Amino acid sequence: MKALIQRIGWLLCACTAAAGAAPGSDDIQIPVFPYLSTERLVSLYEPLRRHLQETLERPVRIVTSPDYRSFVAAVAQGEDLLVLNAAHMARLAEVDSGYRSILQTTNPLHALVIVRAEDPVAEVADLRGTRIVTPDPLALITLMGHRMLREAGLTPSTDVEMPTADTHNNALTLLLGDDAIRAAIVSNRAFTTLNEGTRARLRILADGADLGGIPSIVYQTGPGHEGADRAFLTREILHFANDTPAGRAMMQTLGHGGLREVTEADRAVIDPFVPATREVLAAP
Structure with a gap:
């Protein structure tokens, strides 16, 4: 397979050789959108990295960006062999930059409104006048969370303050x-990856599962990787995720269930979020 074009802007996350070693010109870099901390992403996707490195017989590294906006910009400028993207950003990359979504997780993504376990608040409407922290403004979960607040009669950034964090x-x-923070809006997948002790300190106040149909992660190939590359990756990653012990364990840890091929119906489900994604990207 052709070597991946290296670009300034990716934050190197996983070292396949000694710590601090510079990537080689033949290394394959797999960008993962920064929905969790760098350390956490590297740990969670290590089984996939290792499997692809063994299969492709090339050094493979997991990379990410400091924030969602720079991730979108970096993906748009590249021709990555494989990108692990958020559904709305993946669709944007398809429409604007010629990427092709090939696989998506089987368990759907939805937003959760989380409070501390001891908080007596009974419903989302009771959060009026408080501060609710969300991930990056460009995160699909943030957009979903805003919808949940509106359905509860709250106007985001008016009836509640909306500070943001860089990750879930x-x-x-x-x-x-x-x-000073009363609640957080995060994904069900991010909540799943917490250890039991941390989950015990939190409580799910509201669950936006009724939206449904949105994948947690979409696997994409770049515009310079079509035909044999795309078919090979689709087949190989499906086999890894669904048929191997290491792949199934990774899917379980991530709460992704498994992987399946993307259909046109899947694209139609995510299309309503594309205008809001463009609006956030256009904001200063």
């Missing part, structure tokens, strides 16, 4: 560590 787990850390 950082949003939960703020909730647990700052009494």
Whole structure:
């Protein structure tokens, strides 16, 4: 397979050789959108990295960006062999940059409104006048969370303050560590990856599962990788995720269930979120 074009802007996350070693010109870099901390992403996707490195017989590294906006910009400028993207950003990359979504997770993504376990608040409407922390404004979960607030009769940034954190787990850390924060909006998948002790300190106030149909992660190939590359990756990653012990364990840890091929119906489900995604990207 052709070597991946290297670009300034990716934050190197996983080292397949000695710590601090520079990537080689033949290394394959797999960008993962920064919905969790760098360390957490590297740990969670290590089984996939290792499997692809063995299969492709090339050094493979997991990379990400400091924030969602820079991730979108970096993906748009590249021709990555494989990108693990958020559903709305993946659709944007398809429409604007010639990427092709090939696989998506089987368990759907939805937003959760989380409060501390001891908080007596009974419903989302009772959060009026409080501070609710969300991930990056560009996160699909943030857009979903805004919808949940509106359905509860609250206008985001008017009836409630909406500070943001760069990742889902950082949003939960703020909730647990700052009494000025009353609630956090994060994904069900991010909540799943918490250890039992942390989950015990939190409570799900509201669950946006009724939206349904949105995948947690979409696997994409770049515009320079079509035909044999795309078919090979589709087949190989499906086999890894659904048929191997390491792949099934990774899917379970992530709460993704498994992987399946993307259909046109899947694209139609995510299309309503594309205008809001463009609006956030256009904001200063």
